[in-house]
Amino acid sequence: MRFIFKTRYEQDIELFQHGGKVFWYGLLMAVLLVAPVFVSPYVLTQLSQVCIYAIVAVGLMLLAGFTGQLSLGHAAFMAVGAYTQGVLVTAGVPFFVGIVAAALFAAAVGVIVGLPALRVKGLYLGIATLAFGTIIEEIIARAEHVTGGNAGLMVPPVNLFGWRFADGPSFYYLCLAFAVAATLIVINILRSPTGRAFVAIRDSEISAQSMGVNLAFYKTLSFAISAAFAGVAGGLYAHNIRFLSPDQFTVVQSIELVMMVVIGGLGSVHGAIYGAAFLIALPQMINAVKPFLPLFLSEATGLQPTVFGAVLILVVLFEPLGIYGAWLKTRTYFDLFPFYRQGMFRRQKAFQKSDRLK
Amino acid sequence: MQFVQLVISGLAQGCIYGLIALGFVLIYKATETVNFAQGELLMIGGFAGLFAATTLGFPYWAVILVAMAVTAVIGFLNERIILRPILGQSAVAIVMVTIGFGYMARGLVTMIPVIGTDTHSLPVPFRGEVFRFAGLVISAEHIVIITVTILLCGALAALFRYTKIGIAMQAMSQNQLAAYYMGIPVKRLSSLIWAISAAVAAIAGILLAPLTFIHANMGFIGIKAFPAAVIGGFTSLPGAIVGGLIIGVVESLAGFYLMEGFKDAAPFMVVLAMLVLKPNGLFGERLAKKV
Numbered sequence: 001m002r003f004i005f006k007t008r009y010e011q012d013i014e015l016f017q018h019g020g021k022v023f024w025y026g027l028l029m030a031v032l033l034v035a036p037v038f039v040s041p042y043v044l045t046q047l048s049q050v051c052i053y054a055i056v057a058v059g060l061m062l063l064a065g066f067t068g069q070l071s072l073g074h075a076a077f078m079a080v081g082a083y084t085q086g087v088l089v090t091a092g093v094p095f096f097v098g099i100v101a102a103a104l105f106a107a108a109v110g111v112i113v114g115l116p117a118l119r120v121k122g123l124y125l126g127i128a129t130l131a132f133g134t135i136i137e138e139i140i141a142r143a144e145h146v147t148g149g150n151a152g153l154m155v156p157p158v159n160l161f162g163w164r165f166a167d168g169p170s171f172y173y174l175c176l177a178f179a180v181a182a183t184l185i186v187i188n189i190l191r192s193p194t195g196r197a198f199v200a201i202r203d204s205e206i207s208a209q210s211m212g213v214n215l216a217f218y219k220t221l222s223f224a225i226s227a228a229f230a231g232v233a234g235g236l237y238a239h240n241i242r243f244l245s246p247d248q249f250t251v252v253q254s255i256e257l258v259m260m261v262v263i264g265g266l267g268s269v270h271g272a273i274y275g276a277a278f279l280i281a282l283p284q285m286i287n288a289v290k291p292f293l294p295l296f297l298s299e300a301t302g303l304q305p306t307v308f309g310a311v312l313i314l315v316v317l318f319e320p321l322g323i324y325g326a327w328l329k330t331r332t333y334f335d336l337f338p339f340y341r342q343g344m345f346r347r348q349k350a351f352q353k354s355d356r357l358k
Numbered sequence: 359m360q361f362v363q364l365v366i367s368g369l370a371q372g373c374i375y376g377l378i379a380l381g382f383v384l385i386y387k388a389t390e391t392v393n394f395a396q397g398e399l400l401m402i403g404g405f406a407g408l409f410a411a412t413t414l415g416f417p418y419w420a421v422i423l424v425a426m427a428v429t430a431v432i433g434f435l436n437e438r439i440i441l442r443p444i445l446g447q448s449a450v451a452i453v454m455v456t457i458g459f460g461y462m463a464r465g466l467v468t469m470i471p472v473i474g475t476d477t478h479s480l481p482v483p484f485r486g487e488v489f490r491f492a493g494l495v496i497s498a499e500h501i502v503i504i505t506v507t508i509l510l511c512g513a514l515a516a517l518f519r520y521t522k523i524g525i526a527m528q529a530m531s532q533n534q535l536a537a538y539y540m541g542i543p544v545k546r547l548s549s550l551i552w553a554i555s556a557a558v559a560a561i562a563g564i565l566l567a568p569l570t571f572i573h574a575n576m577g578f579i580g581i582k583a584f585p586a587a588v589i590g591g592f593t594s595l596p597g598a599i600v601g602g603l604i605i606g607v608v609e610s611l612a613g614f615y616l617m618e619g620f621k622d623a624a625p626f627m628v629v630l631a632m633l634v635l636k637p638n639g640l641f642g643e644r645l646a647k648k649v
Contacts, residue, residue, distance in 0.1 A: 116633050313462070316454050317444060
């Protein structure tokens with residue numbers, strides 16, 4: 001068991017609380033860096049995919065998990081980023097300019113989508129973002145001269161200073177770099193006054209307001225940052241899939257993104273990464289067990305949604321902190337061994353609060 | 359004439375949206391949760407009706423009853439088993455659970471061997487019949503939808519107005535705690551509300567079947583019913599129907615007079631305007647919190 005003896009205030013906001021963390025994160029980083037040597041190209045593509053979704057996930061976690069704003073339109077931000085990147089790169093704009101433009105454009109759309117958040121909250125906000133998402137999807141499908149409409153848009157591979165990040169290890173490293181950067185940015189935001197303001201808004205808008213937090217500004221900011229992350233991820237997604245069409249960014253996709261952060265564990269950056277890994281790994285796991293299932297099950301197209309839905313329900317019912325919560329319990333168990341008690345993480349008895357009174 | 363024609367078909371479609379929205383509102387009023395799986399309950403109702411009509415060979419009215427009964431039981435169990443344990447958790451948690459239920463329902467339905475991902479058509483006695491009236495051509499399906507919706511609304515209004523259980527439900531939606539103190543079985547009633555709203559969804563499913571066929575993804579229509587509920591104010595039963603009618607008519611008119619693509623986006627544009635201008639909807643109650 002480890003005791004952290006704090007002697008300076010700075011220790012509260014240090015990136016790594018103690019040497020053990022430096023070691024484990026360093027090890028993780030090293031494993032990720034040498035991964036291309038060991039794993040097959042297919043697994044590597046999946047890892048790139050995990051990195052891309054991890055970028056969306058940390059962004060969405062900032063919004064949903066830390067600012068408490070429900071967004072059911074995040075796929076639309078990804079779409080904005082992906083199409084911006086696709087169109088610009090096709091027009092000969094360098095990769096980095098494209099990705100910055102994708103982030104900025106998505107952030108601008110995020111600000112617009114965030115506007116209803118100033119007036120409505122909770123479920124209404126979810127519905128408002130859902131409405132925005134549908135409208136953006138429809139705009140992309142109809143703006144055929146720019147986006148290619150439903151026929152789709154081909155995207156060339158990444159070309160950076162004349163060096164092609166076509167596929168395999170080079171693209172993986174690019175995605176990994178972006179994912180690590182995104183995670184670090186979010187962690188740093190959370191350590192700063194901005195992040196504290198976000199968490200204050202999540203916990204109680206009235207208290208935050210009385211502490212001098214400008215609700216309108218911080219809510220919009222949260223939407224903008226979150227959308228910018230989704231935009232960057234969209235840009236990478238465009239290069240990864242190489243083909244964009246509006247039906248890749250539907251409401252269903254948005255809902256899956258929210259599922260990702262809920263299953264990973266709302267309110268933790270770890271959870272965002274776990275959720276992204278889960279979202280990519282689940283179809284693979286299902287494919288792996290399919291040969292052992294009876295025929296009517298393995299051939300059903302609905303197998304994946306069923307498992308997804310079941311996992312979601314079980315997580316919310318039994319493990320509100322998601323995969324991160326499960327990990328936390330395991331870790332605490334070994335940390336405190338043999339003093340772990342059954343009720344240590346018992347959920348506080350909650351009474352239903354009325355949302356109708358604002 | 360063209361215009362009136364469009365309005366009538368819009369009204370019929372709007373009744374469907376209204377009925378789904380009614381389900382949202384019933385549940386929201388009673389338990390302050392939004393059931394994102396309302397569309398899937400509609401789909402289950404459709405399939406239950408299909409089973410009753412084709413395999414069991416029931417007449418149309420019995421088909422409706424079977425569908426209502428099946429979904430009511432599912433709605434009841436859904437509340438009892440999945441939702442009650444997490445009452446009091448954050449709105450996101452509850453929304454995610456209903457979404458999860460919707461996913462499971464959609465996935466499980468495709469696993470039933472005879473259903474799969476095919477589309478099925480429900481045999482109805484009035485298929486393809488049309489009425490001509492003063493230059494208008496109105497299909498029997500539309501008339502049935504509108505009539506059944508009116509009857510159902512009347513029945514629900516009477517339930518809430520005149521029966522003991524209805525009045526208890528009203529009390530519960532106003533103040534759960536006070537209702538509990540008055541000896542109203544709040545828990546049992548919220549299960550019952552889920553059953554009623556699922557049954558309403560089943561009726562919508564049976565009514566929708568002649569228009570769109572029955573398939574595993576028909577539940578996505580539920581997404582379009584959100585705008586209806588928001589426009590009506592989310593806490594008003596007549597509001598839900600009015601909202602549904604507005605959405606239906608707007609969609610029908612936009613599909614004809616505006617560019618292609620506006621048909622699907624129009625309801626959402628209306629709801630965004632509504633949320634920005636009047637977040638409480640047309641009939642919503644405005645309550646202020648005392649600090």
